[in-house]
Amino acid sequence: MNILYNRILGGKTGVRGLLVMAIVLLICIPCALNPFWVNLVGKYLCFAFTALGLALLWGRAGILSLGQGLFFGLGGYCMAMFLKLEASDPISTKIQSTPGIPDFMDWNQLKHLPALWVPFKSLPFSLFAVVALPTLVAFIVGLAMFKRRVGGVYFAIITQALALIFSLGIDGNQGYTGGRNGITDLKTMWGWDIRTRHAQYILYFATCLLLLLSVALLQWLLSGKMGKMLAAMREREDRLRFSGYDVSMFKIFIFCVAAVLSGIGGALFVLQVGFIAPSLVGIVPSIEMVIFVAIGGRASFFGVIYGALLVNAGKSLLSDAFPQAWLFCMGGLFIGVVMLFPNGLAGGWDWWCKKAWPFLMPAARDRSVKQPAAEFAEVSTKGQNP
Amino acid sequence: MIFGYSLSDLWSIFVMQSFSGLSLFSVLLLMALGLTIIFGQMGVVNLAHGEFMAMGAYTVYLCSTIVQRHCPSLTPYYFLVAIVLAFCVCSFFGLLVEWSLIRFLYKRPLDSLLATWGLSLILQQSFRSIFGAREVTPVLPNWLMGAFNVTSTIQLPINGVFVMGLTLVLTLGIWFFLYHSRIGLNMRATVENRVMSGAAGINTKLVDRFTFSLGCGIAGVAGAAFTTIGSTGPDSGSRYIVDSFLVVVFGGMTRLVGTIVSAFGIAQGQSIAQFFMEGTMGKVMILLVVVVILMIRPKGLFASKIRS
Amino acid sequence: MSSSTDFLLSIEDLTVSFDGFKAVDSLNLYVDRGELRVIIGPNGAGKTTLLDMICGKTRPTDGSIKFRNQELVGKTEYAIVRAGVGRKFQTPSIYENLTVFENLEISYPKGHSVLGCLMFRRTPEIVERVHQIAEEISLKEFLDLEGAFLSHGQKQWLEIGMLLMQEPELIMLDEPVAGMSTLEREQTAELIKRICKDRCILVIEHDMEFVSRIAHKVTVLHLGKLLAEGTMEEIRNNPKVIDVYLGH
Numbered sequence: 001m002n003i004l005y006n007r008i009l010g011g012k013t014g015v016r017g018l019l020v021m022a023i024v025l026l027i028c029i030p031c032a033l034n035p036f037w038v039n040l041v042g043k044y045l046c047f048a049f050t051a052l053g054l055a056l057l058w059g060r061a062g063i064l065s066l067g068q069g070l071f072f073g074l075g076g077y078c079m080a081m082f083l084k085l086e087a088s089d090p091i092s093t094k095i096q097s098t099p100g101i102p103d104f105m106d107w108n109q110l111k112h113l114p115a116l117w118v119p120f121k122s123l124p125f126s127l128f129a130v131v132a133l134p135t136l137v138a139f140i141v142g143l144a145m146f147k148r149r150v151g152g153v154y155f156a157i158i159t160q161a162l163a164l165i166f167s168l169g170i171d172g173n174q175g176y177t178g179g180r181n182g183i184t185d186l187k188t189m190w191g192w193d194i195r196t197r198h199a200q201y202i203l204y205f206a207t208c209l210l211l212l213l214s215v216a217l218l219q220w221l222l223s224g225k226m227g228k229m230l231a232a233m234r235e236r237e238d239r240l241r242f243s244g245y246d247v248s249m250f251k252i253f254i255f256c257v258a259a260v261l262s263g264i265g266g267a268l269f270v271l272q273v274g275f276i277a278p279s280l281v282g283i284v285p286s287i288e289m290v291i292f293v294a295i296g297g298r299a300s301f302f303g304v305i306y307g308a309l310l311v312n313a314g315k316s317l318l319s320d321a322f323p324q325a326w327l328f329c330m331g332g333l334f335i336g337v338v339m340l341f342p343n344g345l346a347g348g349w350d351w352w353c354k355k356a357w358p359f360l361m362p363a364a365r366d367r368s369v370k371q372p373a374a375e376f377a378e379v380s381t382k383g384q385n386p
Numbered sequence: 387m388i389f390g391y392s393l394s395d396l397w398s399i400f401v402m403q404s405f406s407g408l409s410l411f412s413v414l415l416l417m418a419l420g421l422t423i424i425f426g427q428m429g430v431v432n433l434a435h436g437e438f439m440a441m442g443a444y445t446v447y448l449c450s451t452i453v454q455r456h457c458p459s460l461t462p463y464y465f466l467v468a469i470v471l472a473f474c475v476c477s478f479f480g481l482l483v484e485w486s487l488i489r490f491l492y493k494r495p496l497d498s499l500l501a502t503w504g505l506s507l508i509l510q511q512s513f514r515s516i517f518g519a520r521e522v523t524p525v526l527p528n529w530l531m532g533a534f535n536v537t538s539t540i541q542l543p544i545n546g547v548f549v550m551g552l553t554l555v556l557t558l559g560i561w562f563f564l565y566h567s568r569i570g571l572n573m574r575a576t577v578e579n580r581v582m583s584g585a586a587g588i589n590t591k592l593v594d595r596f597t598f599s600l601g602c603g604i605a606g607v608a609g610a611a612f613t614t615i616g617s618t619g620p621d622s623g624s625r626y627i628v629d630s631f632l633v634v635v636f637g638g639m640t641r642l643v644g645t646i647v648s649a650f651g652i653a654q655g656q657s658i659a660q661f662f663m664e665g666t667m668g669k670v671m672i673l674l675v676v677v678v679i680l681m682i683r684p685k686g687l688f689a690s691k692i693r694s
Numbered sequence: 695m696s697s698s699t700d701f702l703l704s705i706e707d708l709t710v711s712f713d714g715f716k717a718v719d720s721l722n723l724y725v726d727r728g729e730l731r732v733i734i735g736p737n738g739a740g741k742t743t744l745l746d747m748i749c750g751k752t753r754p755t756d757g758s759i760k761f762r763n764q765e766l767v768g769k770t771e772y773a774i775v776r777a778g779v780g781r782k783f784q785t786p787s788i789y790e791n792l793t794v795f796e797n798l799e800i801s802y803p804k805g806h807s808v809l810g811c812l813m814f815r816r817t818p819e820i821v822e823r824v825h826q827i828a829e830e831i832s833l834k835e836f837l838d839l840e841g842a843f844l845s846h847g848q849k850q851w852l853e854i855g856m857l858l859m860q861e862p863e864l865i866m867l868d869e870p871v872a873g874m875s876t877l878e879r880e881q882t883a884e885l886i887k888r889i890c891k892d893r894c895i896l897v898i899e900h901d902m903e904f905v906s907r908i909a910h911k912v913t914v915l916h917l918g919k920l921l922a923e924g925t926m927e928e929i930r931n932n933p934k935v936i937d938v939y940l941g942h
Contacts, residue, residue: 064496144681153431153495154684157631158677164628165673172666225805225814228796232789239787242749243801244775244860253808283628287503294500327511334504338497339490 014219017302018212025208035197042204042272044312045211049265051292051304052214053258058290059299060222061254062234063151067159068262068289070166071134073281075263077170077177078133079270081117082126083186083194084178103185108175116176123190130267131260138259142252149248160283167282182277186270194271207268214261215301221257230254291330294337297346307345399661402541407657409546409615412553413439415649416608417630418637419560420601422645425634427573427597429493433502434483435630436623437509438602441479442472442609443618444517450524462527469552469610476606480599488598489591506624513620521619530614545614552611556604561642573597632676638685652676702727702894703748703864708757710747717743719918720757725894727863730886732897732905734929735915736939741898742784744915745866748896749781750774761864776803780862784869786849788856790842794833797841797852798824801859823859831855831885847878851885858889865889866896871904883907902940906930914939 029041050068058064090100098106101113119125141162145155170177178184186194193199222230233240233247240247270276279285288311296307311333319326337344417439424432449468453460487505491498530548533541564570575583576593584590612618629652637648652672660668705723709716718740725731733741746752748759750771759766766774789797802823805814828834831851836844844852850870857865870886871879879901886895886908899905905912905926912929914921916939922932929935 064499066499141681145684148681148684150681150684153425153499154635154680156496156499157628157635158680161628161632161673161677165670165677168666168670168673172664172670221812225800225811228792228800229811231791232800235789235791236787239783239789241771242775242781243856244772244803244806246770246772246806249808250811283624290500324511324515327507327514331504331507331509331511334507335487335501336504338501338504339487342497 018215021215021302021305022208022212025211026205030201030204035200038204039200039272040313040316041309042200042207043269044309045204045207045305046265046269046272047289047292047312048211048305048308049214049268050262050289051296051308052211052218052301053261054289054293055296055299055301055304056218056221056261057254057258058293059297059304060227060230060234061251063251063255064156064290065159065255065258066156066283066290067161067163067286068258069281069283069286070159070163071138071259071262072266072269072285072289073166073170073276073278074134074137074266075130076266076270076276076281077183078120078126078129078263079267080183080186080276081120082123083189083270084183085113085117085121086189087185087187102178102183104178104181104183105175110175114176127267130263134259134263135256138256139252142248142255146248146251146255160286163281163286164283167278170278170281178277180278182275182280184275184277186274189271195274200272203268203272207272210264210268211305214264215305218257218301288330291334291337294342295333295344297344297349300344300346303344303346303349310345400658403657403661404654405542405546407654409549410657411650411653412549413608413612413615413626414630414633414653415553415646416556416604416611417626418633418645418649419557419642420604420608421630421634422637423560423604424598424601425495427576428488428594429495429498430488430491430598431495431499431502432488432601433499433627434506434509434623435502435601435605436625436627437506437513438476438480438605438623439609439612439626440513440618440620440623441509442476442606443613443622444513444522444609445472445475445606446610446613447517447522447524447618454525461525462529465527465530468524469607472606472610473603474606476609477599477603480602481595483602484595484598489594492594506627510620510624517620519620521617521622523617524613526614549611549614552607556607557642557646560604569593569596629673632673632680636676636680701725702729702762703896704760705744705748706758706760708744708747708754708759710743710752710754710756716918718747718754721915721918721920723913723920725864725896727894728890728892730890730895730897730908730910731913732899732909732911733913733915734899734902734905734939735921738917739915740918741915742868743918745781745868745896745898748774748864748866749779772806775860775862776806778861778863779866780857780860780864781866782850782853782857782868782870784872786846786853788841788844788849788852791840793838793840794828794844794852795824795837798827798855798859801856803860827855827858830858830888832881847874847882850874850882854885854889863893864896865893866898868898869900870897871899871901879904 025041025045030038033041050072053071054065054068084102088100088102093099093101093103093106096103096106098111101110105113120129141159145151145158150158171180173179174181188194194203221227229240229245229250233250237247266276266281269280292308292311293304294307295311296302296304298304314329315326318329341347343350417435420438421432421435424430424435446465446468449464449471453464483505487501488498491501526545530545533543534547535541564574572583572588572593573596575586576588576590576597580590583593609618612622616622633649633652634645636652637644637646655672655675656669658668659671662668663671701724703723703725705721708718708721708723710718721740721744723744733744735741743752747754748761748766750766750769750773754767757767761774761777761779764777766777766779769777789800792800799816799820802820804820805811824837825834828837831854833844833848833852833855836848841849841852850873854867854870867886871882874882883904886897889895897905897908909926911924912926913923914929914932914935921938922929922935924932930940
């Protein structure tokens with residue numbers, strides 16, 4: 001019970017955070033918003049998975065990756081391939097010159113299903129691939145980079161190049177991947193129609209639950225020695241090597257965890273939105289994922305989820321109303337988050353809890369934690385002697 | 387007969403493809419030079435560099451439009467002036483950007499990466515709002531059009547030769563400037579040891595400002611050169627930024643030679659690969675090769691071993 | 695040249711050159727178990743580079759470093775640490791945002807792999823060892839204090855404590871008393887003499903008084919080469935050493 005409370009739920013602050021988030025996601029949003037918006041929020045939450053991964057990778061371990069879109073895309077395309085194959089059964093596609101294969105393959109004169117696609121006819125395999133493929137790629141890339149002590153800017157640029165290579169590779173192979181238009185017209189998963197409103201609500205709740213579970217998992221991960229290790233690694237990586245740790249294995253591990261989270265986000269995205277395209281997995285989306293995390297407050301799991309929600313909501317609202325203004329805003333956000341509010345939302349929340357709220361609410365002063373006596377005296381005398 | 391071409395045909399293709407590769411090489415080299423100067427000197431990653439290139443291209447386009455509208459007879463002459471103007475405009479903007487943003491970000495490469503990406507978004511949208519979303523091309527003077535007939539089967543486009551020449555002149559100029567002038571010495575000293583340079587009376591803040599605006603000016607010239615080989619749109623810059631950074635990282639970032647060889651290799655590789663494979667796949671193959679090589683040898687081709 | 699030795703640490707023909715400059719030149723050094731060897735010499739003599747090579751931070755261009763008859767050259771840092779070599783750096787490097795307890799705990803030679811780290815439990819055995827070491831380095835009252843709040847001298851001791859947690863057989867200390875007060879120096883000398891019992895210790899120092907207090911044997915390096923070796927008395931009276939380093 002103690003382990004559950006302290007390590008998985010994250011103690012007092014962790015439980016509070018999880019509860020608040022659960023209420024917001026599972027109750028407030030479905031009640032307050034219409035189905036269209038609920039589906040949109042569901043879509044944003046898929047990006048939140050990637051943000052969670054980055055909060056771990058960048059916020060806690062200090063490794064910036066500008067290529068999480070790659071893993072998002074890997075997970076997404078695995079799911080899309082399965083769904084597309086299901087939607088391309090011989091009966092629905094009988095007007096094609098080669099029935100039984102996806103439409104874009106038919107347009108490209110392919111005569112039979114490429115070998116790469118065949119395993120994705122099975123749901124268990126596809127689900128397995130959603131998790132395994134990002135892990136494998138992350139493991140290989142991580143092994144190559146971290147064993148050679150590549151970090152910082154170099155690593156960021158190479159991950160960016162990888163995301164570019166992936167999106168270009170998909171773009172240029174229309175016959176095999178659907179090309180620039182992506183994989184569209186997805187209908188059912190194992191017979192269950194994913195396009196109905198009912199299905200969308202179920203998928204929304206499933207996404208929320210998986211997200212909350214992921215947060216709990218990450219909290220468990222960081223509650224023990226691993227958390228202290230990462231703090232030490234971010235601060236003094238060299239020193240950790242001299243304490244006998246193979247730092248590169250830890251980095252690879254964290255990189256894989258972040259990759260899996262992104263992959264799951266990608267798969268859920270495809271289920272909720274109904275398509276995937278290279279424009280969603282290249283450089284631009286990858287760096288946008290970083291901004292969600294930066295806005296949310298890099299290391300805070302709850303912060304980055306709210307960050308993802310806010311930024312995406314802002315994007316949808318603003319680009320509808322003022323399409324020209326959105327890029328200006330986004331650019332301004334990037335600059336602002338670096339120059340003015342590097343601790344993001346979480347930092348702001350911290351400031352509110354520790355400084356502003358105790359200052360505003362006399363009753364809360366006595367209950368507030370870690371207030372040294374001197375500060376107390378100063379605040380109370382200020383109030384009495386003008 | 388290979389691939390359906392005779393050997394002499396293949397040779398001609400090779401030469402002409404290499405030459406178009408050379409144009410790309412010129413653009414990449416100029417971009418990489420600017421980036422190396424900025425990153426090497428100040429530890430700042432400038433993701434908006436592509437937008438400075440676009441700025442140079444748009445400056446040339448503006449000059450072209452003005453000349454066409456008011457004195458079309460000046461068409462053969464305006465181009466060289468426009469290049470110089472592109473350099474000046476971009477340097478000036480570089481100065482502004484350094485003063486307002488970059489100077490807070492020295493030695494913070496990841497922060498500067500994010501901030502300059504934001505800047506690039508703002509610049510891209512500005513281009514879109516001012517010049518429209520469609521791609522534009524300046525009216526090129528006649529002497530830039532057409533091709534040399536070097537042999538009966540080999541034709542080299544004149545604009546390509548021009549771009550090459552321009553790049554050569556600029557590269558030599560930069561090399562000379564960095565290694566044989568007072569200001570260049572100051573710049574190199576500031577990079578090596580900022581504190582000592584300051585103590586020796588070098589105004590390091592001014593040197594930084596100058597360095598950044600020089601880097602942006604070079605990007606502007608790259609943009610001007612770019613107008614001769616392609617059309618310019620709001621996101622032209624972002625198309626080359628990743629390649630340019632890969633060139634920088636691949637070349638090892640310590641010596642000019644490294645940057646040149648790296649730019650040459652990547653540009654030529656892309657050009658030749660693109661002939662044999664469809665468009666994007668050629669680029670993908672080369673990028674993949676570069677990334678794999680970088681994974682094996684992370685410090686790039688020409689990194690020197692120094693005492694840590 | 696012997697290939698298997700009784701010495702705990704035997705260095706033979708060790709050379710490293712950086713772009714042509716030989717920081718260490720054909721150095722031979724042999725240290726016994728239980729010996730406290732101090733290495734002195736002017737700046738640039740190659741002392742820190744020597745330690746860098748033993749602990750794996752720098753790769754020598756030639757020569758061999760044998761520890762318990764195991765070749766260390768070519769191994770990664772963490773492998774060398776796990777083989778029983780511990781190093782304390784010139785500037786105190788502890789984990790500032792972890793407490794003293796956590797600093798010591800993280801140095802415990804268990805749970806170093808990813809899986810081990812995830813499955814790690816703070817057993818009573820570990821707690822006891824931390825307390826034991828904390829007592830040894832006079833930081834028992836400060837176990838819950840964050841590393842950042844320790845004084846300079848205390849940080850040095852904490853680092854020595856972290857080394858002791860690893861249970862190494864060879865300890866290398868790079869200027870352990872730099873920046874310490876006289877009292878702290880005395881305490882550190884006592885501490886070092888105490889921990890020397892079953893291990894061999896290599897110390898780099900400039901403070902001659904401190905050196906004479908602790909050294910069994912002294913090695914003098916100059917320009918990457920061995921200049922002289924012997925007891926403190928012999929070294930103090932060696933004319934070459936006086937010329938180059940100690941002064942008249």
